[in-house]
Amino acid sequence: MAFRAVMSRRVTNRSSDIGARWMSTWWGNVEPAAKDPILGVTEAFLADPSPSKVNVGVGAYRDDNGKPVVLECVREAERRIAGHSNMEYLPMGGSVKMVEETLKLAYGENSEFIKDKRIAAVQSLSGTGACRLFADFQKRFRPDSQIYIPVPTWANHHNIWRDAQVPQRTFHYYHPETRGLDFASLMDDIKNAPNGSFFLLHACAHNPTGVDPTEEQWREMSYQFKAKGHFAFFDMAYQGFASGDPERDAKSIRIFLEDGHLIGIAQSYAKNMGLYGQRVGCLSVLCEDEKQAVAVKSQLQQLARPMYSNPPLHGALVVSTILGDPELKNLWLKEVKVMADRIIGMRTALRENLEKLGSPLSWEHVTNQIGMFCYSGLTPEQVDRLTSEFHIYLTRNGRISMAGVTTGNVGYLANAINEVSKSA
Amino acid sequence: MRQQFTSLEAHGFESPTTESAFSSSSSISSSSSASDRRLKALARHFVDSSPVPAAVMDSHSQNPNDTVSPSPTSSAFHADSVFAHLVRAPEDPILGVTVAYNKDPSPIKLNLGVGAYRTEEGKPLVLNVVRQAEQQLVNDRSRVKEYLPIVGLAEYNKLSAKLILGADSPAIQENRVTTVQCLSGTGSLRVGGEFLARHYHQLTIYIPLPTWGNHPKIFTLAGLSVKTYRYYDPATRGLDFQGLLEDLGSAPSGAIVLLHACAHNPTGVDPTIQQWEQIRQLMRSKALLPFFDSAYQGFASGSLDADAQPVRMFVGDGGECLVAQSYAKNMGLYGERVGALSIVCKSADVASRVESQLKLVIRPMYSSPPIHGASIVAAILKDRNLYTEWTIELKAMADRIISMRQQLFDALRARGTPGDWSHIIKQIGMFTFTGLNSEQVAFMTREYHIYMTSDGRISMAGLSSRTVPHLADAIHAAVTSFA
Numbered sequence: 001m002a003f004r005a006v007m008s009r010r011v012t013n014r015s016s017d018i019g020a021r022w023m024s025t026w027w028g029n030v031e032p033a034a035k036d037p038i039l040g041v042t043e044a045f046l047a048d049p050s051p052s053k054v055n056v057g058v059g060a061y062r063d064d065n066g067k068p069v070v071l072e073c074v075r076e077a078e079r080r081i082a083g084h085s086n087m088e089y090l091p092m093g094g095s096v097k098m099v100e101e102t103l104k105l106a107y108g109e110n111s112e113f114i115k116d117k118r119i120a121a122v123q124s125l126s127g128t129g130a131c132r133l134f135a136d137f138q139k140r141f142r143p144d145s146q147i148y149i150p151v152p153t154w155a156n157h158h159n160i161w162r163d164a165q166v167p168q169r170t171f172h173y174y175h176p177e178t179r180g181l182d183f184a185s186l187m188d189d190i191k192n193a194p195n196g197s198f199f200l201l202h203a204c205a206h207n208p209t210g211v212d213p214t215e216e217q218w219r220e221m222s223y224q225f226k227a228k229g230h231f232a233f234f235d236m237a238y239q240g241f242a243s244g245d246p247e248r249d250a251k252s253i254r255i256f257l258e259d260g261h262l263i264g265i266a267q268s269y270a271k272n273m274g275l276y277g278q279r280v281g282c283l284s285v286l287c288e289d290e291k292q293a294v295a296v297k298s299q300l301q302q303l304a305r306p307m308y309s310n311p312p313l314h315g316a317l318v319v320s321t322i323l324g325d326p327e328l329k330n331l332w333l334k335e336v337k338v339m340a341d342r343i344i345g346m347r348t349a350l351r352e353n354l355e356k357l358g359s360p361l362s363w364e365h366v367t368n369q370i371g372m373f374c375y376s377g378l379t380p381e382q383v384d385r386l387t388s389e390f391h392i393y394l395t396r397n398g399r400i401s402m403a404g405v406t407t408g409n410v411g412y413l414a415n416a417i418n419e420v421s422k423s424a
Numbered sequence: 425m426r427q428q429f430t431s432l433e434a435h436g437f438e439s440p441t442t443e444s445a446f447s448s449s450s451s452i453s454s455s456s457s458a459s460d461r462r463l464k465a466l467a468r469h470f471v472d473s474s475p476v477p478a479a480v481m482d483s484h485s486q487n488p489n490d491t492v493s494p495s496p497t498s499s500a501f502h503a504d505s506v507f508a509h510l511v512r513a514p515e516d517p518i519l520g521v522t523v524a525y526n527k528d529p530s531p532i533k534l535n536l537g538v539g540a541y542r543t544e545e546g547k548p549l550v551l552n553v554v555r556q557a558e559q560q561l562v563n564d565r566s567r568v569k570e571y572l573p574i575v576g577l578a579e580y581n582k583l584s585a586k587l588i589l590g591a592d593s594p595a596i597q598e599n600r601v602t603t604v605q606c607l608s609g610t611g612s613l614r615v616g617g618e619f620l621a622r623h624y625h626q627l628t629i630y631i632p633l634p635t636w637g638n639h640p641k642i643f644t645l646a647g648l649s650v651k652t653y654r655y656y657d658p659a660t661r662g663l664d665f666q667g668l669l670e671d672l673g674s675a676p677s678g679a680i681v682l683l684h685a686c687a688h689n690p691t692g693v694d695p696t697i698q699q700w701e702q703i704r705q706l707m708r709s710k711a712l713l714p715f716f717d718s719a720y721q722g723f724a725s726g727s728l729d730a731d732a733q734p735v736r737m738f739v740g741d742g743g744e745c746l747v748a749q750s751y752a753k754n755m756g757l758y759g760e761r762v763g764a765l766s767i768v769c770k771s772a773d774v775a776s777r778v779e780s781q782l783k784l785v786i787r788p789m790y791s792s793p794p795i796h797g798a799s800i801v802a803a804i805l806k807d808r809n810l811y812t813e814w815t816i817e818l819k820a821m822a823d824r825i826i827s828m829r830q831q832l833f834d835a836l837r838a839r840g841t842p843g844d845w846s847h848i849i850k851q852i853g854m855f856t857f858t859g860l861n862s863e864q865v866a867f868m869t870r871e872y873h874i875y876m877t878s879d880g881r882i883s884m885a886g887l888s889s890r891t892v893p894h895l896a897d898a899i900h901a902a903v904t905s906f907a
Contacts, residue, residue, distance in 0.1 A: 033780035036787055039574060060570055068568040075565075082562045083555055086548040088540060089758045092519060125607075125790035132789055141507055159788035196506070231506050262505050276571045277795035288505045298513040305516055306641040307614055307789065308607035313759030314796035 037155055038395055045393040053391035054413060056404035059207065059372045060276055061339055064406045069339070071274050073331040077321035087313060092301040094123020094282075095316035101323035102282040105239060105246055106253060106265050113257070113286055120296035121284035122304065123311045126276075127237045128156060130266030130283035134233060135164030136303045137285075137296075138198060147233075148189070148199045150174075152397065154207045157200060157235075171199070174209045179365035179377055181211050187224060196229045203236035203265070204249040205371020208399035212242070212370055218252045222259045232256055233264040240272040242371045244340035246333070262286045269319055271372065272336055278315030339403075343372060346405040350374075353414030361421060374400045382420040390416040517637050518877055525875040533873035534891055536882040539689065539854045540758055541821055544888045549821070551756050553814045557803040567799075572792045574783040576605020576764075580798040583805040584764040588685075588718055588732050588749055595739050599772035602779040604765050604786065605793045608758075609719045609750035610638060612765035616715060616746045617646025618785045619767075619778075626678035629715065630671070632656075634879065636689045639682065639717075648680070656691045661847035661859055663693050669706060677711050685718035685747070686731040687853020690881035694724070694852055700734045704741065714738050714745040722754045724853045726822035728815065739768050751801050753854065754818055760797030821885075825854060828887045832856075835896035841903055854885050864902035872898035 035043070041057030063069050093099070099121045103114055113119050124130035138145055147161045150173035161168050171193070172185035190199070206212055213221065225232055234253055240246040256263050268281040283300065287293040304310070322328045351366040366374050378386070378398035386392040392413060394400050405413060515523060521537030543549050561567060575581065581603040585596055595601050606612040621627060629648045631639050632655035640650045653675070654667030672681060683703075688694055695703060707714060716735050722728040738745050744767075751762040765782070769775040786792070804810045833848045848856050860868075860880035868874040874895060876882045887895060 031781075032777045033784045035780075036574065036783065039571075039787075043573075058571070068570050070567075070569055074569070078562050082558045086550050087554075087757055087759045088548050089519075089538070089752075092516065125794075128787075128789070128791040141510060145506075156787060156791065159784075163785075163788040270571075275569055277569050277792070279790060279792070279794040285507065288508065292505060292508065292510070295510045295512040296507055298515075299510055301516070302513045305519075305610075306638060306645045307611070308761060309610040309638065310519075310759070310761070312607070312761040312794040312797065315794065 041393050041395055044387075048391055048393075050391040052412065053393065054404065054409050055393045056400045056402075056413070057393045057395055059271065059401050059403065061271060061274060061372070061403040062406070064342065064408070066404070066406050066408065069274055071332065071335045073322050073328045073335060074274060074318055076328060076331075077318045080321055081314075081317050085317065090123070090310045090313055090316065092122070092304050092310050093297060094311045095313070095320055097324060098280075098316040098320040099123055099282055101320055102267055102269075103284060105323075106236065106250055106267055106284065107257065107286075108250075108254065111257075117290040118287050118293050119284050120287055120293040120300060121282055122297060122300045123316055124266070124281045124283045124304075125308070125311060126270050126279045126281040127235060127266050127268035128160065128281075129279065129311075130268070130281045131157065131160045131235060132164065133283050133300055133303055133307075134264055134266065134285075135161045135166050137300055139164050139166050140303070141299070142198070145196075145198050145231075148193060148197055150186075150200065150202065150206070152208055153200070153202070154235075169193070169197075173206070174211060174375065176377070179209075179211070179375065180368065181213055181217070183213070183217055187220065190221065190224045190228065190230065193228065193230065196231070198231045198233060199225070201232055201234050201252070203234040203239070203252050205238035205242035205373075207237065207371070208373050208395070208397060209375040210365075210369025210371050210373045211375070213252070215251060215255070218255045222256050222261065225256070225261060226259060231264070232261055233266070235266045237266075237268045238271055238371050239267065240333075240336040241340050241343075244337040244344075246272070246336070257286070262288065269315070272339075273319065273322070273332065275315050275318060278318065279312060280315030280319055343402045346402050346410060347374065349407065349410045350402075350405060350414055353411055354418060357414060357418045359418045359422060372401055372403050374402055376400050376417065378417070378421060385420045386416055389420075392416055521875050521877055524869075528873055528875070530873040532894060534875065534886065534894060536874060536876040536884075536886040536895070539753065539883045539885065541753060541756060541854070541885040542888070544824065544890075546886075546888055546891070549756055551814065551817045553804050553810045553817060554756060554800055556810065557800045560803055561796075561799055569795060572605070572795050572798070574786050574792050575603075575779065576793045577795065577798040577802055579806065580802040581605055581764060583802055584749055585766050587728065587805065588721060588735055588747055588766065589739055589768075590729070590732065590736055593736070593739060595768050600769050600775050602767050602769065602775040602782065604779065604782050605798050606748075606763045606765050606786075607761040607790070607793060608752050608763040609717060609748050610642065610763075611761065611793075612748035612750070612763045613639070613642050613715075613717060614646055615782060615785050615789070616748060616765050616767070617643045617648055618789075619782055620680060620713075620715075620746075621647030622785070623781060624680070624713070626676065626680065626713070628676065629680040629682055630675055630712075631682045632668075632684065632688070634690060635682070635684075636717075637877075643682075651675075651679075653681070655688070656693060656857065658859065661693075661844075661857065662850065663695055663699070665695070665699055669702070672703070672706055672712060673710070675710065675712060678713065680713045680715050681707060682715050682717060683734070685716045685721065685735050687720035687724035687855075689719065689853070690855050690877070690879060691857040692851025692853050692855050693857070695734075697733060700737060704737055707738075708741060708743055714743075716745065716747040718747055719750040720753055720853050721749070722815070722818040723822055723825075726819040726826075728754075728818070744768055744770060751797070755801060755804070755814070757797045757800065760800070761794060762797035762801055825884045828884045828889075828892065829856065831889060831892045832884075832887065832896060835892050836899060839896055839900045841896070841900040843903060854883055856882050856884055858882055858899070860899070860902060861906070864906050867902045867905060868898045871901065874898050 038058055045055040103119055103121055107113055124133055146167040146169055148169050148171045149157055151170045171189035172182045175182035239249045242249045264285045266283055270276045285296050287296055322332050347367045351363045354363045376398045380396040383396045518538055525535045541549055585601050585603040606615050627648050628651055629643050630651050630653045633652040643650050653671035654664045657664035721731045724731045747766045749764045752758045767778050804814050829849050833845055836845045858880045862878040865878050
């Protein structure tokens with residue numbers, strides 16, 4: 001205490017000698033940043049005291065009681081891990097075992113690319129981290145390239161490629177009139193892009209629209225990509241979550257692989273293993289041969305090292321424990337299907353409720369769309385009404401997280417949507 | 425226009441691009457060399473009589489019978505990789521040591537490379553308090569794995585700030601500190617660096633010579649320009665204090681200065697408290713912005729408070745600073761990537777705005793930090809018993825290292841190894857900067873299977889009573905073989 005008093009006296013005595021600069025803040029020019037549009041919704045929801053509030057904002061799975069879920073396979077994996085392993089640094093590229101298992105999910109259990117060691121892959125900080133690492137990699141090694149991003153897309157995609165300083169362009173995707181895919185314009189954009197452009201594609205369960213191309217459409221896109229020599233980067237955040245079957249959900253990727261494309265993939269276990277906060281994912285880049293894969297992986301590691309040195313251990317251990325044990329893996333597949341089925345059930349229920357209320361609008365898209373999100377078609381003003389009048393929280397683009405819908409609140413939700421949209 | 429394309433499309437040609445076949449009368453035009461390469465690569469496959477994508481065909485061959493379609497089973501589409509020009513990156517100098525060590529089959533090999541604590545038996549250590557906290561977490565069925573907020577676990581952030589700044593810090597009480605959970609020390613430094621590059625007016629950071637190899641890379645990628653200040657004096661194997669004062673004295677006003685809070689990595693050379701006070705006065709007089717890297721709190725002296733003194737001195741004068749904390753070493757949580765960045769500001773309002781901007785840096789980097797390690801830390805820091813146990817285990821680790829220093833020093837003296845080796849016991853923390861040169865280091869690796877970084881840095885944590893003699897022999901041989 002005395003020391004402090006002495007110090008502050010000394011400081012005041014010297015203030016005339018010291019540039020007045022350090023006495024004032026360095027950060028006077030720092031503006032308050034805009035709230036993240038998605039995560040800000042949950043913040044607002046938490047702050048709301050209303051007992052009937054509903055959170056259909058952020059894409060995190062909830063059970064039919066509206067509670068977060070930790071999968072049984074995850075609990076079992078954690079029991080096995082706790083007390084049994086040390087916490088040493090992973091290599092910069094992360095857990096080799098976890099990465100191996102993860103590649104099988106995307107490329108196929110018996111993929112020749114895995115056998116031939118043609119895939120450069122590193123563990124990443126979930127999907128965000130995988131996209132960011134790829135964007136940084138793209139900037140460093142293809143500095144003249146740009147990224148084509150679908151309209152709309154997950155808002156953070158724009159932030160990621162912007163912070164990586166890769167110029168962005170957009171391509172048509174969602175068709176508001178049909179609340180489906182604007183395939184003709186999408187194909188035009190693919191054709192009109194300069195040869196060798198980089199495209200960001202959602203492998204399945206497009207976020208935020210829930211609108212996916214059909215298998216036939218994927219094949220046409222793949223063909224056109226070949227013709228143009230484009231690079232396909234797949235963001236696969238919902239494998240297993242869309243149809244309930246991970247193999248089926250990877251179809252788009254498999255089509256491109258069959259057609260010979262050298263693709264990149266961002267994978268995440270946030271949703272399909274419920275490991276959200278653990279930040280577990282994988283970035284992979286398919287190369288011409290093993291030598292190139294080694295080179296690419298080493299360069300990806302060079303980008304990870306000055307960002308976080310090496311990725312977090314715990315989530316990776318959970319994943320490799322589960323996927324490395326046939327029994328646990330089967331349990332996981334069952335649990336994923338349960339989650340996907342509940343969401344499909346809620347889509348049906350929401351649509352039926354809206355139709356029963358006699359809503360004049362068409363709600364087909366609720367069941368046509370796939371995955372965690374429903375792009376309702378509600379306007380920002382209607383969304384604001386849902387929040388202010390009904391305490392229903394969702395992002396202003398009208399995206400509803402179906403995972404937040406339960407048998408308990410679907411009637412309330414349908415009623416509220418009907419109320420704000422019937423005068424549309 | 426569209427009509428025309430439709431009919432042509434029916435023949436297998438797709439609609440033109442600005443650079444496509446139809447925009448010129450001659451052969452395929454392309455305005456960029458990248459597309460040239462692409463088309464040439466595709467063209468190479470024509471001679472294989474493999475399916476040819478329509479775009480590549482000469483505009484003059486408008487034969488409708490030339491329609492092509494992709495053959496899904498054909499492996500003929502071997503486009504060049506867009507990354508074919510990459511060369512393999514060199515191994516990270518520090519982590520590469522462990523890679524090399526792992527490859528060595530020798531039974532007497534010794535890893536003194538990466539700074540990870542080892543027990544007397546040479547094993548990694550998970551602290552008892554960590555195991556206890558882990559069990560608590562696993563057994564608590566109410567715990568979920570939801571996303572943390574962008575800034576991380578709130579409780580953890582508050583406790584971390586208190587740990588480094590002191591529980592009674594006025595800066596904390598006045599809400600002038602914003603703390604965000606980050607990916608260990610590396611992540612905290614990177615997020616802090618990116619924030620500074622966006623919002624600070626002087627984009628130069630001064631780092632000590634030498635420093636941890638990853639520092640310059642982190643700050644460069646964050647967007648800052650990196651300069652150095654003198655720090656280590658090879659002649660004394662101690663601090664070049666005069667050089668330090670001169671270099672910081674001639675830095676431009678407002679420049680950022682990276683300071684190792686304690687247990688300087690790689691040298692183990694720390695300023696005395698009096699020297700810290702002089703550094704503080706100089707920096708404040710030149711309005712230099714301190715950015716502390718605190719990776720070894722508790723590990724240096726064994727006392728968490730003593731090791732935090734330099735940071736607290738700076739915060740105590742009311743000025744602003746940044747602090748990056750890591751729990752990798754002092755809680756043994758290495759692989760869980762647990763750390764925190766604190767920015768001490770002049771006012772609560774500024775701190776709040778700063779936090780909102782930090783979120784914009786983090787979100788496009790990894791959205792939010794991992795929950796597991798931070799939950800363990802919070803569980804330990806907030807429980808009086810666990811916290812006390814932790815300080816005891818931490819002191820035991822620090823004491824073991826101090827004892828290794830003494831043993832190594834004694835062993836070299838006993839062998840009569842030429843040179844003054846007192847720096848081994850004067851330096852502090854996990855590392856000793858031996859003063860060995862890269863030739864001597866290479867010799868030790870070759871002949872004695874001792875793995876360390878080529879700058880002569882050894883991790884004392886990797887030594888045990890059993891292996892000290894082997895290391896002493898190696899140093900002795902290296903010094904006497906290569907003067």
